[in-house]
Each structure stands twice: as structure tokens, then as C-alpha cells.
Amino acid sequence: MSKYIIPLLLLFLFLYAFMKKAPVYEYFVEGAKGAIPLSVTIFPYVTAMLIVVELMINSGIATHIEVFLSPVFSLFGIPSGLFQLVLFRPFTGSGSFAILENIFTTFGVDSYEGRCASVIAGSSETIFYLASIYFSSQGIKKFGKALAIATISTFVGIIVACLLCRF
Amino acid sequence: MNILFSLGFIATLLLILFQSPEIALTSIITASEKSLQLSLKMCVTFVFWLGIIEIISKTKLAEKMQRFLRPVITFIMGDVDEKSMEHISLNVSANILGVGNASTPAGINAISSMNKNNLATKPMIIFFVMNATSLQMIPTSVISLRQIHGSVAPYDIIIPSIIASTVATVLGVVIARIFIKD
Structure with missing residues (x-):
């Protein structure tokens, strides 16, 4: 269709x-x-963010953050196997799709984790990436509240996603 | 952003220092290369969609869409000038129809058209939150990935995805409307 x-x-x-x-x-x-000027404008903002993301992945900081956040996740019924996806989804589209494929091969595509992960990836957006091209690259400052609101709402959406996949 | 950027660097560099210091530089180079590739990819889609958007605007089609969607968008975001409303209408329509590549340039146009003094205003924040909580109805890329991995029911995730993203979008807009001052 x-x-x-x-x-x-x-x-x-x-x-x-x-x-x-x-x-x-x-x-x-x-x-x-307008395409080339626009791409040139957003390039440094995208680079700054991707460098931090790459450093986060390669330093293994996710496993350290996981120790602190896993109680929160289990409290809200989010499977622990989805931690990496939930952590990186707001930053990188292609990166989170690689994590999604990993979940498919580890748990199985039709497993509870596989379905939850699919719904999470399908119902959320790259919040920080969007903020960097919508706000930063247009010279707009002080958009912390917008980031906070989007992050909280997305997290609630993820909780709903995990709940829905139980049925 | 400044705090996130600094914290991101400090925390990860400290960890890398105690594990394998050599990956710091390679990570930075790899990321910059990825960014260049991504920007090139974006540029390619921008060329086409910015061209199409110009046709939609100049043939007054955007004006018609704007008039059609104005009541709904004003109800959600508050009052916005007509030119910005055209870009917002394009962005929202592209998102809902699943033409994600077209929604990004339209979204940037919408924000830059609403931008008066480089401050994130209430309509801008609501517009961002709508985009950042996913307006896309059918998650086509996830579905095709599920098919590739041999799922017996690749389409089963559509309805939960629509519900989850609707909950997030509605919640985000409501929070923004209550807590952000005009």
C-alpha cells in the first residue's frame, strides 16, 4: 500500500x-x-552529536548506566534486554536500527523482546538529532524544556509499548 | 546542549582512558566520517524534496493545505502566521503519510519561519515535541526489517506503534501547553 x-x-x-x-x-x-547550504549548516551539529554517541558506544558506558537505570526499567515493565535500544534511540536512527537487529537475533523477532523493540523503534523518534537540526542549527538556544518534554513523553510511550506487547 | 556535550565527553573519555586509550581518536574519526556520509545522504534527499516543496508553495497548493489544516494546528499549537503555517502543514502531512524525507526540510523551514529572536517559543516547542514523539502512522522501515528477519507476523506491531506514539504525542503536547509560558 x-x-x-x-x-x-x-x-x-x-x-x-x-x-x-x-x-x-x-x-x-x-x-x-537550498539543499547544499542546508546540509552544510547542519553538518557540524550532526557531527558533534555523533562523536559523543560513538564515544558512548565504544567506551561501554551503557553498561555502567544500565546498573543505575535497570531498577527503573524493571519498575516500569521494560525488559532489560532493551536497555541499549532505549538509551540510543533518541540519538541515532541508523545506530538504533543496528541495535534492533541485534535484539532480533538474540531474542528472536517474534519474542516478547523482539515485538517490544519493534514497537519502540516504530513509535519513537531521534529526539536529540531532531533538536540539533531544528533548534541548534537554526541558531535557537535554550530549548532544554522542549528536550525534557519530548524525552518524558517518549519514555511514557515506551512503557505503553511494552504493556501493549503483553497481549 | 552544552552540559550534555561536556558530560558526554568527560564521562566517556574517563572510561576510555582506563580501558583502551587508543580508541578515543579512532571513535572521533569514525563518527565524523559517519556524519559526513549522513549529511551527504541528507543532502541528496534535500535536493529533491526542497525542489518539490518549492513547487507546492509556488503553485499555492501549500496555501490550500494550510487553510485546510489551520483549525487543527491552531487548536494544538496556538496562533501561527500564515507562512509558518504552510511549512507546518507540509511537515505534518509528510509525517502522517510516511514521507519522512520530505518532513525534515519542511520542519526546518517551519522552525526558521517561526524564529523571531532565537528563542524557543511555545508554538515552536509544541511543534518540536510533535515531531520528536513521532507522527508517522505506519513504521514501514521496522516492518521491512521484521520481514527480513523472518517474522511470522511482521504487521502485528502497527496498531501498538500507533497507540504508543499517539500517547506520547498527546502527552507531550498537553505538558507543553500547561508548563510552557506564552
Whole structure:
């Protein structure tokens, strides 16, 4: 189903523009020009974040944080095998998908852990990555509250996800 | 961000110092390379989608979408000017339809259009929270990953995912509306 969405939407757009006799070629090129400046703007912000993430993964700090946070996780019914996913999901999309695959091979894709992990990955976003490109790269400061709200809400969403997978 | 960045460096570097000091530099280089690759990938999707977004704006299609979605968005985020509303409408529609690549440039446009004095305002925070708690309805990439790993029921996660992300989004918007001052 979803594979039809993009071609259909684009077809509709170009038909609409064609009927309005809009100079689509000029418009397209005009908009596309913005891509390189935009990528250059966000590059340093993405780099700063990915360096910290890489250092976190390679230093094994996750296992140290896990010691402190695992009681909290079990209190809320989040399986301990999902710790890495929950920790890294807010920072990196590709990184958390690698962790998701790991969970699939360790616990099995249709196991409780496998299903929980799928729902968590499917219902959450890369909060810190988004904050760095939406706020930092646009020169906006003091967005700590926005980060806190997004993190708390996502955590509640994760608790709900783990609860739903019990049925 | 400054605190997180410093803490991230200090804590991980201390650990690395006592384990294997040589991985500090390799980690930093690897991460920077990953970042360059990611930015290139983003650039590729930006080129196409920014072009398409320009067509949507210039043909006044964005204006129509904006008029259609305005009541809902104003109800959630509060009052926003028309140009920002166009970008927000595009971002929200792209998210819901699962065209994630198009939602990011539209989202950046929305924030930069709402930005007046480099301070995160209430509508900006609500907009960010909506994006950061996932508006995407069908988690297509997770489903295909489940298929690759031989799941007998790859689609079973759709409904729990929709419920979990809806709970997170609604909760986030409500908290922001209550605790963030205008």
C-alpha cells in the first residue's frame, strides 16, 4: 500500500501544476538550490552529536548506566534486554536500527523482546538529532524544556509499548 | 546542549582512558566520517524534496493545505502566521503519510519561519515535541526489517506503534501547553 503513496502524490502534484501552467522546472531548481547550504549548516551539529554517541558506544558506558537505570526499567515493565535500544534511540536512527537487529537475533523477532523493540523503534523518534537540526542549527538556544518534554513523553510511550506487547 | 556535550565527553573519555586509550581518536574519526556520509545522504534527499516543496508553495497548493489544516494546528499549537503555517502543514502531512524525507526540510523551514529572536517559543516547542514523539502512522522501515528477519507476523506491531506514539504525542503536547509560558 505505502509504496503507492509517493508516486501517486508526485503524479497529483505535477498534474496540478501542469493544469495551472506553472513553470515547474524553474520552481524545482529554485528550491533544490537550498539543499547544499542546508546540509552544510547542519553538518557540524550532526557531527558533534555523533562523536559523543560513538564515544558512548565504544567506551561501554551503557553498561555502567544500565546498573543505575535497570531498577527503573524493571519498575516500569521494560525488559532489560532493551536497555541499549532505549538509551540510543533518541540519538541515532541508523545506530538504533543496528541495535534492533541485534535484539532480533538474540531474542528472536517474534519474542516478547523482539515485538517490544519493534514497537519502540516504530513509535519513537531521534529526539536529540531532531533538536540539533531544528533548534541548534537554526541558531535557537535554550530549548532544554522542549528536550525534557519530548524525552518524558517518549519514555511514557515506551512503557505503553511494552504493556501493549503483553497481549 | 552544552552540559550534555561536556558530560558526554568527560564521562566517556574517563572510561576510555582506563580501558583502551587508543580508541578515543579512532571513535572521533569514525563518527565524523559517519556524519559526513549522513549529511551527504541528507543532502541528496534535500535536493529533491526542497525542489518539490518549492513547487507546492509556488503553485499555492501549500496555501490550500494550510487553510485546510489551520483549525487543527491552531487548536494544538496556538496562533501561527500564515507562512509558518504552510511549512507546518507540509511537515505534518509528510509525517502522517510516511514521507519522512520530505518532513525534515519542511520542519526546518517551519522552525526558521517561526524564529523571531532565537528563542524557543511555545508554538515552536509544541511543534518540536510533535515531531520528536513521532507522527508517522505506519513504521514501514521496522516492518521491512521484521520481514527480513523472518517474522511470522511482521504487521502485528502497527496498531501498538500507533497507540504508543499517539500517547506520547498527546502527552507531550498537553505538558507543553500547561508548563510552557506564552
